[in-house]
Amino acid sequence: MIRAGVLSDTHLSRPDSLFVRQVAACFADCDVIIHAGDLTALAVLEAFRGKTVYAVCGNMCDSGVSSCLPEQMQFSLGPFTIGLTHGARLGADRENALLNLFPDADCIIYGHTHRPVCQRCGPILFLNPGSFCPTGLYGAPGSFALLEAGEELAARIATVPAIR
Numbered sequence: 001m002i003r004a005g006v007l008s009d010t011h012l013s014r015p016d017s018l019f020v021r022q023v024a025a026c027f028a029d030c031d032v033i034i035h036a037g038d039l040t041a042l043a044v045l046e047a048f049r050g051k052t053v054y055a056v057c058g059n060m061c062d063s064g065v066s067s068c069l070p071e072q073m074q075f076s077l078g079p080f081t082i083g084l085t086h087g088a089r090l091g092a093d094r095e096n097a098l099l100n101l102f103p104d105a106d107c108i109i110y111g112h113t114h115r116p117v118c119q120r121c122g123p124i125l126f127l128n129p130g131s132f133c134p135t136g137l138y139g140a141p142g143s144f145a146l147l148e149a150g151e152e153l154a155a156r157i158a159t160v161p162a163i164r
Contacts, residue, residue, distance in 0.1 A: 001148055001149070001150040002031060002032060002077055002078050002148070002149040002150070003029055003030045003031055003032070003146065003147075003148055004030055004031070004032035004033065004034050004077060004146070004147040004148075004149070005026060005027035005030035005032070005033050005034070005144060005145075005146060005147075006033075006034045006035075006036065006109055006127060006129045006144060006145035006146070006147050006155075007026075007033070007034075007035055007036070007129050007132040007144045007145075008035065008036035008037060008038060008058075008086070008110075008111025008112070008128070008129050008130070008131065008132065009036075009037070009038040009058070009111050009112070009114055009130070009131040009132060009133070009135075010035070010038065010039050010040065010044055010131075010132045010133055011038055011039075011040050011060060011131075011133055012039070012040055012041065012044050012133070013040055013041045013043070014041060014043045014044070015043060015044050015046055015047040018163065019044075019047060019133075020047050021163050022132075022142075022160055022161070022163055023047045023048065025161050025163060026144055026158070026160060026161070027048075027051070027144075030051065030146070031051060031052060032051060032052045032053075032054070032077065033048045033051050033052070033053045033054070033055075034053075034054045034055070034082070034084060034109055034147070035053065035054070035055035035056070036056065036058075036084060036085070036086055036087070036109050036110055036111035036112075036128070036129065037055070037056045037057055037058025037059075037061065037085070037086025037087075037088075037111050037112070038058030038059065038060045038061060038086060038111060038112070039055065039057075039058070039061060039065060040060055040061055040062060040065070041061075041062055041064065041065060042064050042065050042068060042069075054073065054075055054082075054084060055069055056069055056070055056071060056072060056073055056084050056085055056086055057069040057070070057071060057086065058086035058088060058111060058112065059086065059088035059089070059112070071085060071086065072084065072085035072101060072102075073085075074102060074104075074105065077107075077147070077149040077153075078149035078150070079149070080106040080107060080149050080153050081102075081104055081105045081106050081107075082105060082106070082107050082108075082109060083098070083101060083102025083105035083107070083108040083109065084108075084109045084110075085098070085101060085102075085108075085109075085110050086110065086111050086112050087110035087111055087112035087113065087128070088112045090110075090112075094110075095121060095126060098110060098126070099121075099124070105124065106123070106124065106125065106153055107124070107125040107126075107127060107147070107153055107155075108124060108125070108126050108127070109127045109128070109129075109147075110126075110127075110128050111128060111129065111131075112128075113128060113130075114130055114131040114135050115128065115130055116128055116129060116130035116143045116145070116157040118145060118155050118156060118157050125153055125155060127145055127147065127155050128145075129143060129144045129145040129157065130142070130143035130144070130157065131143065132144055132160060133160075134160075141159045141160055141162070142159070142160035143157055143158065143159055143160060144157075144158055144160060145157050145158070146158060
């Protein structure tokens with residue numbers, strides 16, 4: 001069984017101590033981290049030291065990120081093919097655009113909308129972890145996803161715990 005922590009839209013210039021504590025709490029049992037863009041600065045990835053990391057750049061990333069990370073990638077998680085992109089500029093028909101980008105994927109992970117999604121469309125699992133950092137006028141809590149690849153591919157959305 002491979003356990004992956006999935007997050008997006010961290011919008012940080014560096015991993016502050018709160019972020020590091022949240023990451024430790026959320027992803028302690030994960031071997032793999034998948035970041036769906038808008039990490040903003042490469043320094044954010046330092047919080048995941050010791051884990052396998054797959055990450056893409058987003059529309060809010062600085063030039064250091066966009067010169068080092070692709071806008072989209074495809075990789076294997078156990079026997080499953082994962083498509084990863086941030087999702088900016090996909091238009092209103094997001095699911096079809098994602099299917100066109102990753103026609104052979106078992107799971108397509110994206111971010112950008114700050115709204116969590118975990119649903120199947122036929123055999124394809126669409127996964128958007130939402131925004132890891134709190135958002136909204138009323139401070140909606142951050143969210144992330146846990147993805148497990150074993151005999152089957154399963155995912156769930158979780159809320160980032162309030163840590164002081």
